[in-house]
Amino acid sequence: MEGNIYQVIWYILWAVLWTVYFVLDGFDLGAGSILYFIGKNQKERTVVYQAIGPFWDGNEVWLITAGGATFAAFPKTYAVMFSSLYSPLLLLLFCLIIRGIAVEYRNKYENFIWKNLWDLAFFLGSILATFLLGVAFANIFQGLPIDEKGNYHGNLFTLLNPYGILGGFLFVFCFAVHGANWLAFKTEGRLAERAASLGKKLWIVAIILAALFFSGSYLSTDLWKNYFNHPILCIFPVLSLTAFFLVPPMLSKEKYLKAWIASGLGIFGFSAWAFIGLFPNMFPSSLNSSWSLTCFNSSSSVLTLKIMTIVAFIFVPIILAYTIWAYKILHFKVPTQ
């Protein structure tokens, strides 16, 4: 199949969908991961739920759309990726289901044990889901043992290699910082202070993990290769780091919205860096690079890609417009009880 421009457009859109998903669901997953560190008792923890309540569902739709877009634009990648990653994906799914229901149901019944159990489900589901996302993507970056037919020669534990685990922890801590910034922004008083000071501590771990990941990627992946050929693209990792370095000073100045935007940009830049480095691969083979699935050898037909492009160019701006509007009109501080 000859390469065409629509394949490149859809690679970019595919990367954008995942990136927006990380930036948005990142903060509500992160808020779940630090639930017990922000809320010392049930009443305080209720505030965490209220701070993400209106947003988590819409954020998760970006995951569904990223999955749907993979299916529609790159069916072969979708098919091979999802069947190869069967166990981690279903585990991720269970985590997302349980934590989502925890947010919806936790405050629907006044009972101590009930709330404690949902708190635990929300915390574990959020942290494990984030870890699995990190592990999965780190493994995609370094390649998985798939043969020329796209059959996967490995299991769940194949993914738990040092680089994969590093990716998992990186996601957990970056999302936690992002979540802490959101909670600092959305809450008041002692909870906001607690979130800000926790955010600063988590930030130190996150930045160390990021440094390890950037260098680890040089050793175990080809992610930096595109940057040697096109150094200009380095603006993305630079943006990521610059934004991320703005987080602690913004938290110190109690400019919590700016801190949250900064961590969001940090995640955005990181994700952009990774997907640019991965291009044109989407699901590389660690056995033989000619067996890798790329946007050029796994895409849908030009007609399908064209129709999808039209749909995306009409609806994505509309979605962004009403999503931003929703964030604006639902902007209110959650009172500490």
Added chain:
Amino acid sequence: MEIIVWLSRLQFATTAMFHFLFVPLTLGLSFLTAIYQTLWLKTGDEDYKRAARFWGKLFIINFGLGVVTGITLEFQFGTNWRHYSEFVGDVFGPLLAIEATMAFFLESVFIAIWWFGWNRLSPKITTLAIWLTTIGSNISALWILLANGWMQNPVGYVIKNGRAELASFWDVFTNSFGWLEFLHTVPAGYVLGGFFVLGISAYHLLKKNELTFFKKSFKVGAIWTLIWSISLLITGHFHGEEVAKKQPTKLAAMEAIWETKKGADFPLIAFPDEKKEKNVVEVLKIPGLVSFLSYNDFSAEIKGLKEWPKEERPPVVLTFWSFRIMVGLGLLFILLSIWAVIKRKNPENYPLLLRLLLINIPLPYIACEAGWIVTDVGRQPWIIYGLLKTNDAVSPISASQVGISFPAFIVVYSILGIICFWLIIKYARKGPEVENSKIKTSIDY
């Protein structure tokens, strides 16, 4: 391989049917809530405001589980049905992607504006948000049913590069099979939602609790349910004609017809024996009715199952009985909603009607699930009718993977399902809030 196919089928069927416990109520109750809210705006009657809040709360509890169980289905096409996904992604994938783009964002963002904006935003914006949530759910139904319709009746494609490639998006979009599914499934959700409202209203009317409030909900619910129950009969008939044309094996299984025959009879009750290839018992036959329903002609020819080799026939017993359960319940719903409409002014004086409406609540759920069994079990052994067999669609995964995930789904889904229905019952019995103005949204969550 065989065991992986079976486990994957069971897992998909279980997760899809579980998902569909929450979808129809989402479709029906969002619409009704939007109507109550609009009636409040138009009339200023506080009871309608409380109704929007009361039914809206039940809607929200139900909606949460609908959302999270929907993701499972999207994932499973890839995890369990890899060859299917590779083969159809070019045509089928865009329908799912468009569904997410056009519907899921709309639903999820405006449901938040509706629920969290209550008491913060103007009632007009809240009303708009409820309507947009409703529209989102309905758009979602259209695209997913066009996707299912394509599996039933593939159109607008060519076989190229070893897969089905899109030839005409217009043909896929205007696939009559998909639209008929939409026109039948969505009203089914409206009927389920209507009976949900009638049943819960009946519970409170029997207890003489909040009489004026529940009489108002009852009245709207009764008229609504009757309209859509009748529409189901009509669209169901057209859908049946389409099945006769496009899926003769499904029709033969639905009616347990083994021998090709002119003027095929409609057996009310039959016990098909798939090994002996005949019905061991067949009673209450209505002469020529299958032919008439399928082709408007009492003597039209209906092909029997024996026309096809055994391995190309769907499971007959399950398809036959599911069809009868669905149709039987559908007719019952019309009678019951006629009765409710007649007594809509003073239903509290008719305890028998109220009791029937109360115990009727689960029946539309059974009818919906039975309908899906007819649709998707009746489609077997094909995953895409006439084009790809289910056996050839499965992923190269190990049996242990599905052997673990399938029981895990059963356990997790059972717990969540019980909790969800328990919460719905709890809030349904509690009745509407007394003084609405005291509701504080942020605390209420």
